[in-house]
Amino acid sequence: MPHVIIIGCGFGGLAAARELASADLRITMIDRSNHHLFQPLLYQVATAGLSAPAISAPIRAILAHQSNLTTLMAAVTGIDTAGKSVTLEDGSVLSYDHLIVAAGSTHSYFGHDEWSALAPGLKTLEDAFEIRKRILMAFERAERETDARRRQEWLTFTVIGGGATGVEMAGTLVEIARHTLSGEFRNIDPHSARVVLVEGSERVLGAYPPDLSEKAREQLQKLGVDVRTGCRVVHIDETCVRYANFDGEQSLATRTVIWSAGVAASPLGKQLGVEVDRAGRVPVSPELNIAGHEDVYVIGDLAAAQSDGKPVPGVSPAAKQMGRVAARNIRQRIAGQKPETFVYQDYGSLATIGRKAAIAMVGKLKFSGYPAWLFWLFVHVYFLIGFRNRIMVMADWAWAYFTFKRSARVISATMPTQAEAPSLRKEVAE
Amino acid sequence: MPHVIIIGCGFGGLAAARELASADLRITMIDRSNHHLFQPLLYQVATAGLSAPAISAPIRAILAHQSNLTTLMAAVTGIDTAGKSVTLEDGSVLSYDHLIVAAGSTHSYFGHDEWSALAPGLKTLEDAFEIRKRILMAFERAERETDARRRQEWLTFTVIGGGATGVEMAGTLVEIARHTLSGEFRNIDPHSARVVLVEGSERVLGAYPPDLSEKAREQLQKLGVDVRTGCRVVHIDETCVRYANFDGEQSLATRTVIWSAGVAASPLGKQLGVEVDRAGRVPVSPELNIAGHEDVYVIGDLAAAQSDGKPVPGVSPAAKQMGRVAARNIRQRIAGQKPETFVYQDYGSLATIGRKAAIAMVGKLKFSGYPAWLFWLFVHVYFLIGFRNRIMVMADWAWAYFTFKRSARVISATMPTQAEAPSLRKEVAE
CATH class of the missing domain: 3.50.50.100 (FAD/NAD(P)-binding domain)
Structure with missing residues (x-):
């Protein structure tokens, strides 16, 4: 049975895995963390509005029912596109028949x-x-x-x-x-x-x-x-x-x-043997492959993809759409059929600013202020993975909205002292 | 106006602060962390059943409306009972007229x-x-x-x-x-x-x-x-x-x-100039003072208190009761009246074991199994600080009970790699 490795369980990787749920394939999902993160709401965790579990779900639990898939919490340290294998941080090597690289992006300090x-x-x-x-x-x-x-x-x-x-x-x-x-x-x-x-x-x-x-x-x-x-x-x-x-x-x-x-693409992009762009992104074909390797797909923030001659933005809907196309192209190619061309469907853009403040752009429609903020709220709660998380986030937000309180104001570190036992001495990072 | 310092905002310290809410005093609450912790449910955070914010509340927020009180997130490094002052980790010194030490306990590895x-x-x-x-x-x-x-x-x-x-x-x-x-x-x-x-x-x-x-x-x-x-x-x-x-x-x-x-009392107990017991606890008078200092009270797990000739157990109801008595005794002494004697009211004991399993002892009544577990559930949710936390914990538990899922299965560390930028390299503690 062909073996598909997916690196990264963000929006792109997860969409690809789901698209292959019924495929006659063996899939390995590799991620460095144990959870899928709903990144658009991460700023709420940083500002004490939401708890971490409210916006993250264990990858194993999300994908448990997909019997053709194995989840591996591991870090990929090398990719050998010629030998068709991936090396993990413990030195073990996994061979693949098809590879989807969805390793995302990280901060860039522009050389600082x-x-x-x-x-x-x-x-x-x-x-x-x-x-x-x-x-x-x-x-x-x-x-x-x-x-x-x-x-x-x-x-x-x-x-x-x-x-x-x-x-x-x-x-x-x-x-x-x-x-x-x-x-x-x-x-x-x-x-x-x-x-x-x-x-x-x-x-x-x-x-x-x-x-x-x-x-x-x-x-x-x-x-x-x-x-x-x-x-x-x-x-x-x-x-x-x-x-x-x-x-x-x-x-x-x-x-x-x-x-x-600044945002820089994952350094894994440089392991693929093709030239990356200034932001470290990997140029991909209309079918989302890298040049010379029909078995290697790059999707999401790591990909420098084009749609209708325009660059595809690094946003979650684009990552999801790419994940689905890459997954379908693997099936098409295994079946000896022609792969499809990626076309980005832009459903609009939304940015929240604060309480009752946001801007939105849906098709030709532009709006801002309270209506945009309500729209943002609806869209984000709707797309949050998992019924439970949705309920919890809504409850947290309703609470925050009416009381101005924030529910996650916990600093888990404590003030260091000399008097206490060494095992209790936790430094406040500063 | 007399200045009362309370060290530690656990169950005992918090109860003392609240008892003094309407007193004509200046109170400083000092705690090393920014939150009051509902410790009886901490094992649920450790086992991924609850998120941290569900069982903790910011001390500042809990005590914000108490206008005679200042909250200080700081570590006490020294207590001078003769000079009536407390030293903080940054070297600053605070004088007190009355001191309540409620610094609790920590692990003991019995010399290992x-x-x-x-x-x-x-x-x-x-x-x-x-x-x-x-x-x-x-x-x-x-x-x-x-x-x-x-x-x-x-x-x-x-x-x-x-x-x-x-x-x-x-x-x-x-x-x-x-x-x-x-x-x-x-x-x-x-x-x-x-x-x-x-x-x-x-x-x-x-x-x-x-x-x-x-x-x-x-x-x-x-x-x-x-x-x-x-x-x-x-x-x-x-x-x-x-x-x-x-x-x-x-x-x-x-x-x-x-x-x-093993449990050992906070090392702060040794700073009080009286001999501590084998577990590091400070012997206190029936009025909860230390010997020779009517202005220094020790309460909660740090105190070796007696009630009716029996040692008071290190449990949260005892800490709360001691906090209230110490607070009242400060008021009594300021008013030139006789302080009261601490008498421990034992409302019973409860220990949970797992799903539908617990033991309970209320007065002469002993019970176990499912009824004890239901009783435990009710008591713990009831005593959780804050209406919101109660609702959230109940929702989390209802979810966990019916689905067997646990909502806080997040590991915030990721697998380390060599390939990634140094700023992202987070070690998995092992």
Whole structure:
């Protein structure tokens, strides 16, 4: 029986696995983590609105009933397209007949890897916990700080990058400061927290038409976000971010920095023996293969795919559609039939900004504000995997909406002491 | 205005703070973590049944409306009872007029601190995440293991200590293996997992009467737990636990070990200048003061208190009652009135074992099995802090009960690779 290996159980890999559910194949799903993550809501975990289990589901459980499939929690360290095999982190080698690489993307610091510890990005649950801890700890530090200048540094939050994640983070941070934490501190006023969104280009949400970008900027400013476009970050350290704009260089005193400026494709792309693009993405044929290898498909954020001569965006609907096409093409080729050409169906774009604030584009229709936000809410809860998660997320959000409380305000680390036993000494990452 | 410092926001500290809500006092609540933890359900987080936010609530939020109180997330490193001050981890010093020490307890490895990394205990959310990760990873490792002997080592779970936590952990581990993970693996059968409960004394749940202990043992065995009493652990390493019993020494090949055998009082007790008992607890007067200091109260697990000539057990109802009495005694003494004597009200004891299995003792009434389990369920959901948490926990449990699924099966770490960027390399703790 032909063996199909799928690397990565994100939206693309999962869609491919499901499309092959009834196929006469042996499938191995390999993922480094044990869960499929509903990444569009990851910023809610980072901002203490949702718990991790609400937006993640164990891969084994999702795919348990697919009897032709084995789930392997493992890291792929090498791909040999000539020898048709994949190497895992423990040195074991798995042969494949067909390979789907859906390894996704990661943060890019544009050559400034030293910034990663200072300004974490948001791709995994661990990233979300780290950011949640930093945000909540910043308010705790501010409360204890006696020096006014340093206190304001703790109360200044900087989000770098005005794409979808950056805008969501900035909008939600303001909500936390103005509503969630209101009345809980004695030495500081959380309302006095500043949230600065720094974007290199001239507008936020650059993937949208200029008029919607402008709507987004207006809504951000109305919420209380200090939006600074045309500002390219040149330096980050523990207490400041420096950026260059037409005025020269500016310095911003801030102790919490979140990175959402750059995305790079998974380094696994470079293992496929074809030239990758500037973002590390792998060029694929209209059938989603790599050049010279009809048995190797690349899908999702890792693929530089074209549809109708236009580049396919790195969004979850595109990944799902690619997953299905790659899966069907494997079946077609095994059956000796002609594979299909990938055509991206664009159902529209949606970006949330904060409470009652969003922008949306569906076909020729553009809208923003409360209606867009309601639409965003509906779409995201609807697409969340699993009936249970949907119910739980809805309950969490209803609670948050009516009470302004956030349900996941847990810092799992504790303050270190000298007095306690070594086994209990947990460092607060800072 | 007199200044009251409360160290620790567990059940005791929180009850004391609430009792002082309307008092003409300035109160500072100091805790190393940002949340009050509903510790009786912590084993559910460790076994992937509940998410962390479901059993924890931000201290600031709980106490926000108490205008005479300031919350400080900080670690106390020193207490000076003569100078009436407390030192924090950043070197700052706070003076008090009255002090309530409610710093609780931690694990004790009976002089074998080297076991702490091999056999984590369960006191904090971080502990729970660590244990959850180890349990879920053990099944993942077993699935990938080709050597039959090693595979069985991965599928053998050892719980050391047959107190309440140990019994809960063992019962729930069997449920995970037999029900939750059923049908999700291809190379192993999770049913073949073994759960061994090792207890040094002759019976489990030694705080209960012998007939209830026997009921507990029967229920554990019926669930599928291998109960080994009269077995004193003498050695732990990565692949085995060795214990001594009347037959001599026995070796058990196991790769996941959970420690619930020993409890030691917080090391802060030693800072009070009085002699502590063997478990590190601080002897207190009937008014809950330490000898020679009417302004220093010790409550909860840290206190060696007596009531009617009998030692007060280290359980949450006792901690709450002590918290209230200590708080009232502060008010009485400020008013120049006689402080009250602590009398422990024993409302009964309850221990859950697993699905439909528990034992209970209320007054002279003893019962076990399904009725005890239903009673346990009701009591625990009822006492969970916060309306929202109660609803969420009930929903989680209803879901788990009817589907055998567990909602928090997330391992937040990923498999490490060489290929990925350093910022993404997260070690799986093992």
